[in-house]
Each structure stands twice: as structure tokens, then as C-alpha cells.
Amino acid sequence: MANTDRPRGERFRHGPLHEKPRWPEPERARRFAGPGVRNVGNVAFVRTIDWVDGAIELIDQTRLPDECVTLRIETVDELIDAIRRLAVRGAPALGVAGALGVALAAATCADPAEAVARLRAARPTAVNLAWGVDRAAAHLPDLAAVLAEALRIRDDDIAACRSMGEYGADLLAELAPTPVRVMTICNTGGLATVERGTALGVVRTLHERGVLAEAIALETRPLLQGARLTTWELARMGAPHRLVVDAAGPYLLAQGYADAVLIGADRIAANGDTANKIGSYALALGARRAGVPFIVVAPESTVDMATPSGDAIAIEDRGAAEVVAVRGVRLAPPGTEAINPAFDVTPHDLITAIVTDRRVIRLDRGETLTSVPHGERRHKAVS
Numbered sequence: 001m002a003n004t005d006r007p008r009g010e011r012f013r014h015g016p017l018h019e020k021p022r023w024p025e026p027e028r029a030r031r032f033a034g035p036g037v038r039n040v041g042n043v044a045f046v047r048t049i050d051w052v053d054g055a056i057e058l059i060d061q062t063r064l065p066d067e068c069v070t071l072r073i074e075t076v077d078e079l080i081d082a083i084r085r086l087a088v089r090g091a092p093a094l095g096v097a098g099a100l101g102v103a104l105a106a107a108t109c110a111d112p113a114e115a116v117a118r119l120r121a122a123r124p125t126a127v128n129l130a131w132g133v134d135r136a137a138a139h140l141p142d143l144a145a146v147l148a149e150a151l152r153i154r155d156d157d158i159a160a161c162r163s164m165g166e167y168g169a170d171l172l173a174e175l176a177p178t179p180v181r182v183m184t185i186c187n188t189g190g191l192a193t194v195e196r197g198t199a200l201g202v203v204r205t206l207h208e209r210g211v212l213a214e215a216i217a218l219e220t221r222p223l224l225q226g227a228r229l230t231t232w233e234l235a236r237m238g239a240p241h242r243l244v245v246d247a248a249g250p251y252l253l254a255q256g257y258a259d260a261v262l263i264g265a266d267r268i269a270a271n272g273d274t275a276n277k278i279g280s281y282a283l284a285l286g287a288r289r290a291g292v293p294f295i296v297v298a299p300e301s302t303v304d305m306a307t308p309s310g311d312a313i314a315i316e317d318r319g320a321a322e323v324v325a326v327r328g329v330r331l332a333p334p335g336t337e338a339i340n341p342a343f344d345v346t347p348h349d350l351i352t353a354i355v356t357d358r359r360v361i362r363l364d365r366g367e368t369l370t371s372v373p374h375g376e377r378r379h380k381a382v383s
């Protein structure tokens with residue numbers, strides 16, 4: 001029985017957390033306009049993106065939370081389209097997508113370099129996309145070597161998320177009460193990576209340790225990654241959570257609703273200034289005023305030492321359409337103009353700590369991205 005034939009309630013049975021994460025068996029994809037679409041069966045832990053039978057398969061995040069379907073991506077142009085419309089999104093996931101996209105270019109393009117250049121520019125703010133593309137493209141034109149590098153990046157992301165979860169949960173045990181209430185913005189879970197996530201991966205680890213009191217998720221206008229994706233992931237974890245409108249975030253911090261703020265990152269400049277989803281800066285101001293830790297969680301691949309400070313980070317403006325309408329329903333009068341920065345920059349002096357997969361940088365203690373060496377593990381090794 002196809003997933004869509006199941007009664008709605010059956011579609012997303014929340015399987016036990018301990019169930020081994022696996023990529024659902026690829027059914028023969030039914031052909032729609034564009035890449036094949038198929039429904040993911042009931043699996044407890046879905047993998048966001050992978051290389052399957054010579055192509056990329058990824059969850060189409062524009063369809064969540066109503067349907068969990070995958071796209072089979074067989075060309076670079078299909079991947080660029082998926083990235084631009086946020087069918088695949090989230091900095092680490094974009095890094096893996098970029099690297100796998102180079103394998104597609106090597107396998108299907110007469111001029112791989114031209115296709116790779118367009119792929120690299122599909123979204124400008126997250127450094128991970130260019131980083132993943134460059135890592136894989138260094139092996140062109142050798143398809144096998146490109147693919148091997150891309151799969152290494154995929155596997156490294158899985159390990160990195162586990163490590164960040166441990167480091168972040170350990171840091172919160174030091175900085176915040178137990179059990180802990182955390183606030184987060186956008187989506188930084190398994191959907192933004194290959195599996196577990198960055199900031200929401202810390203929330204998953206807290207929940208698995210039994211020390212999560214509540215996660216408060218900001219809806220994250222205009223594309224509602226928080227309302228659609230983060231709540232979907234938290235519900236599947238069985239984690240206690242509530243959803244709030246973005247503007248409520250700083251006020252709820254002032255009212256004592258959260259003990260810490262955890263966010264992801266799209267690009268971390270050399271001085272620690274951090275680009276992340278629009279609304280992060282307001283949360284940082286609210287956290288500072290409320291005296292709660294503001295923690296960035298991101299893999300080392302998001303650190304961009306070539307960018308000296310936040311002023312130099314290109315902020316993607318996604319145009320008026322996403323602001324004046326929601327899912328095709330117009331909100332504002334026809335012809336209304338809008339400003340739609342998809343990200344903002346939080347200055348390093350508002351950030352308590354940056355947690356990566358290999359270190360914890362305590363900016364609140366004057367540490368910097370250069371003063372804490374890479375590879376220094378202050379915590380137990382994470383398998």
C-alpha cells in the first residue's frame with residue numbers, strides 16, 4: 001500500500017528513537033514533471049539526502065509536514081532547482097548536496113566545470129555549498145574519485161552531528177539548569193544535515209539523556225522552517241515542545257521561558273560573527289538582555305576563516321513573493337513591495353559560545369576561532 005493510500009494518521013507513525021536510521025528502500029519512482037517522486041514509507045529516522053543507484057535522492061522539504069516524499073535528482077539543473085526552492089536546505093545538507101552534485105556533473109555533463117560553477121552559486125550565504133562543491137570538484141574529471149569524496153563528506157556530516165550533540169549537551173549542563181528549556185529558530189535538525197542535525201541535534205541529545213524540559217521553536221517566517229520542519233522533527237523525537245511566532249521570541253526570553261538559545265549557522269566569519277536565519281540577531285539581543293546563553297552550533301565546514309567579519313558575508317535576498325503571500329495565499333495588497341533578507345548576522349560579542357564537531361569556542365571568555373586549535377577534544381571522544 002503506497003504511503004499516500006494510507007489514512008493520514010498512519011503516514012507518520014513515530015517510530016521508536018532507537019530504531020536504526022536507514023534510507024527507505026527506493027521504490028520505482030513514478031514519473032511526474034521533473035525528477036521522480038515517491039513516498040517514503042513509515043520509517044522512524046529518515047535520511048535527508050543520499051546517493052542511491054547513481055543519482056541523488058532527497059526529501060522534498062517543501063512538502064513537509066503534510067507529506068514526506070523524496071525526489072530523485074538525476075541532473076545538475078534539477079539539483080540547482082531543488083536548492084533554490086529549498087526542497088533541500090540547511091547549510092550542512094547543502095554541503096553534501098553540492099558535493100554529490102559534482103558527481104552528477106561528472107556523470108552527465110559535457111562541460112562539468114560550467115555546471116559546477118552554476119551549482120556553486122545556487123545560494124550565496126551558506127559557505128558549505130561552495131565548500132562541498134570545491135572539495136568534490138578537486139577530483140574532476142574522475143567520477144569515482146569525486147563520488148568517493150562526496151560520500152566521505154556525507155559520512156563526516158553524520159559523525160559531526162553526533163559530536164556536536166555531545167559537545168552542546170555537555171556545555172548546557174555547565175551553563176544552564178537541568179532539565180533545560182531551549183529556544184531555537186529555523187530548522188537545524190536532521191533535515192538540515194544528513195541525519196541528526198546541529199542545534200536541534202543538541203536538543204535530540206538532551207532529550208535522549210532525559211534532561212530536556214522543553215524546546216520552544218520559532219515559526220521562522222517567511223518559509224516557516226520552524227513551524228513546518230522543526231515541530232515535525234521534535235514530534236517524531238517525542239520531545240516536549242511548543243511553537244511561537246518569531247516576534248514572541250525575545251519577549252519570552254525576557255519573561256524567563258527559556259534557559260538558553262541554540263541556533264545553527266550558515267557562515268561563521270573569522271572573528272565569530274555568525275550569519276544565520278533572519279531573526280537570529282533579534283534572539284541574540286533578547287538573550288543578552290535576559291542573561292541567557294546564546295550558543296551557535298555548526299560543523300567546522302561552516303567556519304569561513306577567509307571572511308574576516310560579518311560585514312563581508314553576502315546575505316541572500318529572496319524577493320517579495322515569499323513575504324506578500326504564504327503557500328500561494330496572498331496576504332498583502334497586489335503590488336506590495338517587500339524586503340526579504342533570508343539571513344542576518346549576529347555580532348560575535350553577543351554569542352556565548354560556538355560549538356563545532358571538534359571544539360567549543362567560549363567567546364564569552366575571550367576565546368577566538370584562532371585561539372582554540374582545531375581537533376582539540378575537550379570532551380570524551382564521540383563514537
Ligand SMILES: CSC[C@H]1O[C@H](OP(=O)(O)O)[C@H](O)[C@@H]1O
Nearest residue numbers: 089090091186188192264265277
Ligand atoms: C543547520 S542548517 C543552518 C541554517 O540553514 C538554514 O537556512 P535555510 O533554511 O534558508 O537553508 C537556517 O539558517 C539554519 O540555521
